[in-house]
Amino acid sequence: GFEIAIADSERVIPVGEDQTVIEALSAAGIEIPVSCEQGICGTCVTKIVDGLPDHRDMFLSDAEKAANDCFTPCCSRALTPRLTIRI
Numbered sequence: 001g002f003e004i005a006i007a008d009s010e011r012v013i014p015v016g017e018d019q020t021v022i023e024a025l026s027a028a029g030i031e032i033p034v035s036c037e038q039g040i041c042g043t044c045v046t047k048i049v050d051g052l053p054d055h056r057d058m059f060l061s062d063a064e065k066a067a068n069d070c071f072t073p074c075c076s077r078a079l080t081p082r083l084t085i086r087i
């Protein structure tokens with residue numbers, strides 16, 4: 001697992017191996033709009049301000065993925081122990 005920190009807040013939400021970032025945030029009362037939940041539509045794209053995502057979507061271009069400043073929390077995960085997102 002890893003954790004999601006919310007920029008400009010004190011909130012840190014753990015993400016278990018068996019749940020998506022969207023599921024973990026939702027369980028913590030933080031809702032990010034989703035549609036396909038399969039990394040296709042881009043509805044859930046969320047800004048990253050710190051940490052490295054593990055991109056698992058088919059929406060972002062290779063250049064966007066390489067920039068590592070946003071990710072798709074419906075399916076993507078983290079390569080670092082913590083990802084800080086801005087919502």
Ligand code: FES
Nearest residue numbers: 035037042044074
């Ligand atoms: Fe479609 Fe995440 S909800 S890419």
